Amino acid sequence: DVKVTQSSRYLVKRTGEKVFLECVQDMDHENMFWYRQDPGLGLRLIYFSYDVKMKEKGDIPEGYSVSREKKERFSLILESASTNQTSMYLCASRLDEGGDGNTIYFGEGSWLTVV
């Protein structure tokens, strides 16, 4: 079974703090994604990565950065957390494009509250 693990399920951070959300997948997937999910807005893509050290902006990249130094790990960074970044963050991975490689698997989610 595919396993996408988000290291922190619940975090509370102060405004202005630097926040790291870590995600690890164990299936040698090429592609990894970070989404945030908010009531009424659905799932929105923040950043995605096709391969190690490669990243692409999603729909809402402002205020975020990412790091993918190793294939299995994709980190989301909030350089200076703000209250409007309070949300549920979902990491996902995909083998690659094409056929059943198109299937995307999600982690359990990280609830971030910025106070």
Add this chain to the structure above:
Amino acid sequence: GQQLNQSPQSMFIQEGEDVSMNCTSSSIFNTWLWYKQDPGEGPVLLIALYKAGELTSNGRLTAQFGITRKDSFLNISASIPSDVGIYFCAGQWTGTASKLTFGTGTRLQVTL
């Protein structure tokens, strides 16, 4: 970003009833995915569809990839209390940025 039209938005059903929900898009996809999300958890993949016309089952769940490539439906037979949750469809077209487009979700609630 774009969201797919998913209906119904929510539904109350009696235990044992069958459920049907669908998703439509203005764009063509070559992959349709169906997920279930429990409160406070991440989406869990239920069924993946890769070919137009494909009909796939997973236990009491059956999903179909529409012939036009612009729609998909999910059926749940003989619903049980643990079916409660939010169901999302997602479509994808390989060759563009390969990003998923999600449906707006169907909230399923089961009464005993």
